Amino acid sequence: MAICRTRNGVSKLAITKWSGAIQVAAVYVGTVVGAGFATGKEIVEFFTQYGPFGLLGILISGFLFIWLGMRMMLIASRIKASSYKELNDYLFGKTISSVVTFVMMLIALGTASVMLSGAGAVFEEQLGISKQLGVFATILLTFVVMLFGLKGLFSVNVVIVPMLLLFSLSTSAIALFDLEITDAIVYPSSFKWVLSPFAYVAFNLAMAQMVLVPLASEIQDEQIVKRGSVLGGILLFIVLVSSHISLSVLPDVLKYDIPMAEVVKTFFISFYWLYIVVIYGEIFTSLIGGIFGLQRQLHSYFSISNIVLLFVLLLIVYVISLVDYSSLLSFLYPLFGYISILFLIFLVCCKIP
Numbered sequence: 001m002a003i004c005r006t007r008n009g010v011s012k013l014a015i016t017k018w019s020g021a022i023q024v025a026a027v028y029v030g031t032v033v034g035a036g037f038a039t040g041k042e043i044v045e046f047f048t049q050y051g052p053f054g055l056l057g058i059l060i061s062g063f064l065f066i067w068l069g070m071r072m073m074l075i076a077s078r079i080k081a082s083s084y085k086e087l088n089d090y091l092f093g094k095t096i097s098s099v100v101t102f103v104m105m106l107i108a109l110g111t112a113s114v115m116l117s118g119a120g121a122v123f124e125e126q127l128g129i130s131k132q133l134g135v136f137a138t139i140l141l142t143f144v145v146m147l148f149g150l151k152g153l154f155s156v157n158v159v160i161v162p163m164l165l166l167f168s169l170s171t172s173a174i175a176l177f178d179l180e181i182t183d184a185i186v187y188p189s190s191f192k193w194v195l196s197p198f199a200y201v202a203f204n205l206a207m208a209q210m211v212l213v214p215l216a217s218e219i220q221d222e223q224i225v226k227r228g229s230v231l232g233g234i235l236l237f238i239v240l241v242s243s244h245i246s247l248s249v250l251p252d253v254l255k256y257d258i259p260m261a262e263v264v265k266t267f268f269i270s271f272y273w274l275y276i277v278v279i280y281g282e283i284f285t286s287l288i289g290g291i292f293g294l295q296r297q298l299h300s301y302f303s304i305s306n307i308v309l310l311f312v313l314l315l316i317v318y319v320i321s322l323v324d325y326s327s328l329l330s331f332l333y334p335l336f337g338y339i340s341i342l343f344l345i346f347l348v349c350c351k352i353p
Contacts, residue, residue: 017221017223017224017227018227020219020221020228021223021224021228021231022228023154023157023158023228024215024219024224024225024227024228024229024232025227025228025229025232025235026154026157026158026160026161026162027153027154027157027211027212027215027232027289028069028212028228028229028232028233028235028236029157029164029232029236029239030156030160030161030282030285030286030289031157031208031211031285031286032065032204032207032208032236033161033164033236033239033285037243037282039258039259039260039261039279040243040246040247040259041258041259042200043243043247044247044254044259046197046199047061047196047197047200047240047244048244048247048248049253049254050192050193053193054196054244055241055244056193057193057197057200058197058237058240058241059237060197060198061197061200061201061236061237061240062233062234062236062240063233064197064198064201065201065205065232065233065236065237066229066230066232066233066234067233068201068205068344068347068348069205069208069212069229069232069233070225070226070229070230071347071352072087072205072212072216072347073212073213073215073216073225073228073229074216074222074225074226074352075087075090075350075352075353076209076212076213076216076217077216077222077225078353079353080217081213081216081217082217082300083214083296083300084101084104084209084213084214084293084296084297085097085098085101085297085300086213087213088100088101088104090350090353091346091347091350092342092346100342100343101297103335104206104207104210104336104339105294105297107336108207108210108293108294109290109294109317110320111207111286111290112286112290112291112294113317113318113321114321115286115287116135116138116139116287116318116321117135118283119134119135119138119280119283119287120132120134120135120138120321121134122134122279122280122283126276135318135321138284139314141284142284142287142288142291142314143310143311143314145288146288146292147310149292149306150215150218152288153211153215153288153289153292156284156285157285159281160278160281160282160284160285161235161285163274163277163278163281164239164278164281165238165239166274167274167275167278168238168239168242168243168246169238169242170268171242171246171264171267171268171271172241172243172245172246174267174268175245175246175248175249176245198341198344199340199341201344202337202340202341202343202344203336203337205340205344205347206336206339206340206343206344209293210289210290210292210293210294210297211289211290211292211293213293214292214293214296243260246260246268247259247260247263249263249267250262250263250266250267260275261275291310291313291314291317294313295309295310295313298313
């Protein structure tokens with residue numbers, strides 16, 4: 001993306017305010033929406049199992065994504081945070097921040113490895129192509145996209161996110177008008193559903209900061225950041241609602257590991273190939289988002305070229321994807337869950353500079 005200079009020497013991206021906001025919103029959505037979102041499992045666990053209460057939870061989530069996403073990016077922009085550790089330094093203080101950042105890096109590496117393995121699985125299970133060939137093709141594609149830095153991140157998300165919106169809105173429209181919402185949903189007898197939107201937003205924002213913090217810092221235009229975060233939050237709300245509606249037509253939705261695939265195969269078979277493209281696209285946006293954030297963070301520690309750092313990162317992610325590290329993740333994910341809640345609380349309570 002071309003950069004221009006203003007008279008006072010402040011760099012600005014050579015884009016209009018709204019086109020810049022749309023690109024920021026696309027990266028925001030693409031970062032939050034990952035493989036768990038594409039399979040539908042996250043949405044069922046956090047929202048759909050609670051029926052109409054889940055819809056209320058989605059409304060709360062949409063508000064939090066708009067408000068806290070804007071708050072996080074504004075802070076990053078004003079303190080000129082080149083990596084998410086600098087935001088954590090501001091929120092937690094440098095001592096606690098070091099622990100938080102280290103755990104986040106481990107989770108990001110683990111998540112990127114899962115995404116890479118998942119991309120290979122899509123090739124193997126849906127296209128009948130060798131999983132390793134799919135993995136190497138994804139690594140090559142990731143390397144090429146990341147060579148373009150922020151511009152590459154924008155370009156991929158601007159393509160993938162509209163496809164996601166098209167798929168989500170199309171399936172939900174058919175479900176809403178042509179099918180009956182199943183009554184096999186578990187309606188809660190407690191207020192557990194109240195906690196779901198906060199836990200969901202906390203986890204996703206804590207992960208998304210790896211991408212959104214350096215993004216906001218590089219843009220250096222608060223109006224673009226504000227518009228992009230609002231638009232991104234609205235789009236996340238729309239995708240959540242439409243996916244919730246589509247999943248609500250599936251009887252016994254809780255018993256499936258990939259409920260969205262069951263919905264598509266059962267009710268929307270004509271959308272199946274679009275769904276495969278969307279699932280791979282969401283896996284890929286999560287992968288490049290994680291690599292982008294890790295690259296920016298590690299670059300602040302090591303004075304080596306971005307290309308070498310990118311090569312090393314992809315090599316590490318590939319090696320981890322070959323290893324059974326489920327026990328490590330089973331320890332790290334609950335820990336990261338607690339850190340995510342703390343991150344949300346500190347983000348709410350801190351003062352915007």
